[in-house]
Amino acid sequence: MSGAASEATGGVSAPPAxxxxxxxxxxxxxxxxxxxxxxxxxxxxxxVGNYPGVTVEKKTGxxxxxxxxxxxxxxxxxxxxxxxxxxxxNVLHGDQAGEARPHAVVVIVDAGNLQRNLFLLTQVMEVxxxxxxxxNMVDAxxxxxxxxxxxxxxxALGLPVVPTVASEKKGLxxxxxxxxxxxxxxxxxxxxxxxxxxxxxxxxxxxxGQGIDAFLAGRALIDEGGAAETMxxxxxxxxxxxxxxxxxxxxRAAGSPPAKLEIQMxxxxxxxxxxxxxxxxxxxxxxTDRLDRVLTHRLVGTLAFVLLxxxxxxxxxxxxDPIMGLIDECFGWVGDQITASxxxxxxxxxxxxxxxxxxxxxxxxxxxxxxxxxxxxxxFIALLEDCGYMARAAFLMDRVLRFCGLSGHSFIPLMxxxxxxxxxVMATRTIGNPxxxxxxxxxxxxxxxxxxxxxxxxxxxxxxxxxxxxxxxPALVFAGMYFVGIVAAIPVAxxxxxxxxxxxxPPFVMELPQYKMPTPRVVWQRVWEASKAFTVRAGxxxxxxxxxxWALLYFPHQASIGEDYEAxxxxxxxxxxxxxxxxxxxxxxxxxxxxxxDHQEAGAYLRASIMGRMGHWIEPVVRPLGWDWKIGMAAIxxxxxxxxxxxxxxxxxDLGDEGDDEETAQKQIQDKxxxxxxxxxxxxxxxxxxxxxxxxxxxxxxxxxTLVTIKKEMGSWKWAAFxxxxxxxLAYIGAFATYQIGMMLL
Amino acid sequence: MRLSQCKPGQGGTITQVDGEGAVGQRxxxxxxxxGVSVKVIRVAPLGDPIEVEVQHYNLSLRKSEAxxxxxxx
Numbered sequence: 074m075s076g077a078a079s080e081a082t083g084g085v086s087a088p089p090a091x092x093x094x095x096x097x098x099x100x101x102x103x104x105x106x107x108x109x110x111x112x113x114x115x116x117x118x119x120x121v122g123n124y125p126g127v128t129v130e131k132k133t134g135x136x137x138x139x140x141x142x143x144x145x146x147x148x149x150x151x152x153x154x155x156x157x158x159x160x161x162x163n164v165l166h167g168d169q170a171g172e173a174r175p176h177a178v179v180v181i182v183d184a185g186n187l188q189r190n191l192f193l194l195t196q197v198m199e200v201x202x203x204x205x206x207x208x209n210m211v212d213a214x215x216x217x218x219x220x221x222x223x224x225x226x227x228x229a230l231g232l233p234v235v236p237t238v239a240s241e242k243k244g245l246x247x248x249x250x251x252x253x254x255x256x257x258x259x260x261x262x263x264x265x266x267x268x269x270x271x272x273x274x275x276x277x278x279x280x281x282g283q284g285i286d287a288f289l290a291g292r293a294l295i296d297e298g299g300a301a302e303t304m305x306x307x308x309x310x311x312x313x314x315x316x317x318x319x320x321x322x323x324x325r326a327a328g329s330p331p332a333k334l335e336i337q338m339x340x341x342x343x344x345x346x347x348x349x350x351x352x353x354x355x356x357x358x359x360x361t362d363r364l365d366r367v368l369t370h371r372l373v374g375t376l377a378f379v380l381l382x383x384x385x386x387x388x389x390x391x392x393x394d395p396i397m398g399l400i401d402e403c404f405g406w407v408g409d410q411i412t413a414s415x416x417x418x419x420x421x422x423x424x425x426x427x428x429x430x431x432x433x434x435x436x437x438x439x440x441x442x443x444x445x446x447x448x449x450x451x452x453f454i455a456l457l458e459d460c461g462y463m464a465r466a467a468f469l470m471d472r473v474l475r476f477c478g479l480s481g482h483s484f485i486p487l488m489x490x491x492x493x494x495x496x497x498v499m500a501t502r503t504i505g506n507p508x509x510x511x512x513x514x515x516x517x518x519x520x521x522x523x524x525x526x527x528x529x530x531x532x533x534x535x536x537x538x539x540x541x542x543x544x545x546x547p548a549l550v551f552a553g554m555y556f557v558g559i560v561a562a563i564p565v566a567x568x569x570x571x572x573x574x575x576x577x578x579p580p581f582v583m584e585l586p587q588y589k590m591p592t593p594r595v596v597w598q599r600v601w602e603a604s605k606a607f608t609v610r611a612g613x614x615x616x617x618x619x620x621x622x623w624a625l626l627y628f629p630h631q632a633s634i635g636e637d638y639e640a641x642x643x644x645x646x647x648x649x650x651x652x653x654x655x656x657x658x659x660x661x662x663x664x665x666x667x668x669x670x671d672h673q674e675a676g677a678y679l680r681a682s683i684m685g686r687m688g689h690w691i692e693p694v695v696r697p698l699g700w701d702w703k704i705g706m707a708a709i710x711x712x713x714x715x716x717x718x719x720x721x722x723x724x725x726x727d728l729g730d731e732g733d734d735e736e737t738a739q740k741q742i743q744d745k746x747x748x749x750x751x752x753x754x755x756x757x758x759x760x761x762x763x764x765x766x767x768x769x770x771x772x773x774x775x776x777x778x779t780l781v782t783i784k785k786e787m788g789s790w791k792w793a794a795f796x797x798x799x800x801x802x803l804a805y806i807g808a809f810a811t812y813q814i815g816m817m818l819l
Numbered sequence: 820m821r822l823s824q825c826k827p828g829q830g831g832t833i834t835q836v837d838g839e840g841a842v843g844q845r846x847x848x849x850x851x852x853x854g855v856s857v858k859v860i861r862v863a864p865l866g867d868p869i870e871v872e873v874q875h876y877n878l879s880l881r882k883s884e885a886x887x888x889x890x891x892x
Contacts (some may be wrong), residue, residue: 124883143836148843149848149849150845150848151845152848154841179830186874187877188850188875189849189850189874192850205883215863219875296844297840297841297844298841299841329838329842330838331839332843332844332847333836333843333847333852336838336844336847336848337852337853340850340852340855355862361877365860365861365870369863369864370859370864372864373863464879467879468879469863469864469865471863471865471867472863472865472866472867472868473865482866558850577840577841577842578842579841579842579878579881580841580842580845580846580880581881581884582842582845582846582849582878582879582880582884583878583879583880584849584877584878584879585878585879586877660881666820667884684873704848
């Protein structure tokens with residue numbers, strides 16, 4: 074396969090774009106500082122998008138006028154098994170839909186870890202594009218006693234090699250110059266290694282038989298079940314698969330599996346040709362080794378891990394919560410201003426006002442309120458990832474997550490979901506295996522997020538005896554709600570991995586990189602991109618859903634209700650006479666009567682709304698859960714976000730959507746809930762009913778933001794619908810069992 | 820001796836790797852190939868996975884994966 078491009082037999086790759094813009098792809102192993110280098114080279118011009126059809130991030134930027142730099146996903150090999158790796162190969166080979174093939178490639182390698190990094194380079198050298206090698210992190214390598222002679226390395230590889238320290242912007246000008254020179258007239262590299270004849274023969278025969286070039290034929294033959302095989306089978310049908318099987322069998326018959334032959338050939342060549350360019354001084358245990366002795370220690374390491382995660386989690390709660398409260402208040406204030414500006418006008422209390430205040434402002438607020446949590450969570454994730462600790466967290470937690478058929482990579486996304494499933498789902502991008510990633514996404518919303526707390530708090534304070542079990546009962550109920558989600562997630566994950574997302578166990582072979590100081594620019598960019606992606610991509614859908622729910626709660630808005638209450642208000646006003654002449658006490662009394670009428674009016678509208686009627690329709694469905702139509706309706710109305718149920722129940726019980734302060738608000742709703750009765754005079758609420766609602770909200774998918782994010786991350790509404798259906802079913806069963814068993818015990 | 824049975828500090832030259840399937844391929848790509856020396860550095864607190872040093876860098880892998888690697892220790 075040496076000189077792959079020249080041997081191409083009717084290749085399928087697209088020619089470079091005819092436009093004047095030159096395209097340069099940058100590829101490298103994870104943990105080589107590739108993102109830092111990309112940022113340093115492109116400055117503020119970087120743009121982030123998605124490759125169509127897959128949730129792989131596409132990053133491009135201008136290297137200089139007329140030269141575009143494309144940041145390919147980090148990968149250890151071109152043997153593509155995941156969507157990330159597939160995109161990297163497809164772009165290099167010119168098979169990525171809508172992407173013109175690059176004119177040249179920058180391969181970034183870690184000077185301190187040259188052998189393994191050069192493995193990928195030798196593969197890229199066979200793609201048929203001119204290459205510049207960025208020998209990065211030469212400073213850290215020197216500290217560890219490793220020196221690489223760039224000139225000798227360049228001669229051994231037959232490629233331009235430029236030493237760089239991307240984090241300090243060193244060597245960038247030389248790299249730019251080398252890229253410029255390469256774009257001008259450099260030929261494709263000529264690999265100097267010889268493929269084992271038994272393998273080479275089969276690859277060439279396959280290439281000829283299938284009408285593809287040697288690179289693609291080689292990948293299809295060697296990577297069993299990989300992306301190249303899938304692509305070839307899709308193009309050429311079952312016959313291609315049979316040809317592959319036959320070719321593999323022939324190679325095997327000659328002694329070794331194809332992959333082993335390829336990999337041994339590369340590492341052998343690297344050791345022989347490149348070995349002399351590297352010199353190693355014996356260095357004592359480095360910082361990484363000393364840190365890991367503590368951080369992965371059986372006791373101390375576990376304790377440090379628990380402390381760190383608790384710290385992250387508590388910080389998100391403590392720091393993000395007030396900001397979220399502030400955002401809430403801001404939007405509340407904007408709503409009040411709008412209400413005030415309508416007051417007294419011809420359109421007072423009209424549809425436009427309600428649409429603006431309860432639809433638009435509340436909808437935008439409902440999107441933005443997620444931002445603090447997303448920003449803080451991604452700040453921590455980016456810090457942990459960039460300094461190298463993330464791999465240690467996966468190392469420590471892998472054994473635990475294997476209970477659900479997952480790996481250590483799923484820990485951070487799942488833990489994040491206890492704050493909020495939206496960033497949790499977004500954080501699954503660090504999970505390489507698509508089946509593991511999808512399973513993690515689908516169970517993430519079962520983790521009890523902070524939006525459930527108001528629901529738990531309202532109901533447990535009203536119905537769970539505060540002095541039960543020596544005062545521990547309320548805490549126990551709270552903890553139980555968190556526990557329910559975790560316990561439900563385990564069988565769900567196992568079932569998913571055994572059915573819909575069935576497949577071979579992916580390897581958990583993971584590099585433990587050297588610790589380093591995080592690069593502020595990289596960290597900041599992660600935070601910015603995550604926040605932007607959520608606001609722009611998920612925001613519109615969440616906003617639209619908020620408007621729909623508003624409409625269901627507003628219409629038909631019968632005029633007769635308004636007229637009726639206006640008449641009653643008028644009666645109150647008439648009874649008190651001129652407001653100016655009243656004593657303070659009477660004034661307050663008058664105002665509170667008017668407020669009460671306002672609240673009753675809001676309740677009356679709500680009960681008569683489409684949503685109110687929907688509540689009546691579904692009452693037979695929710696009766697077995699111990700719920701009346703009001704609870705059923707409040708549950709539907711909380712589709713945009715779980716905590717909305719609190720406000721909705723307040724309106725139904727004529728309390729207005731929020732109280733003056735938290736204590737009174739809780740007292741008011743508590744009294745109403747405790748007093749609520751069925752038509753036959755029985756109390757609606759008791760402990761089993763309250764627990765049934767809490768369990769329902771612990772397990773249900775009443776969160777538009779999460780569902781929209783799932784759609785974005787999994788690329789299809791089908792998965793969002795699946796999440797909603799399975800979680801609602803689970804929630805219904807859980808609530809049903811809780812109520813029925815509770816009533817039996819009572 | 821299997822790499823999975825090595826204690827921290829133990830290791831040797833790799834004599835045989837089961838390179839079948841995607842897991843085998845990934846192990847070899849990461850540098851665990853015959854003739855290369857490898858050493859177990861530590862074991863995770865819960866007994867699995869393990870951390871090894873190979874090709875002058877540190878790699879974590881599960882015991883079930885290290886089972887595929889035979890060393891001459």
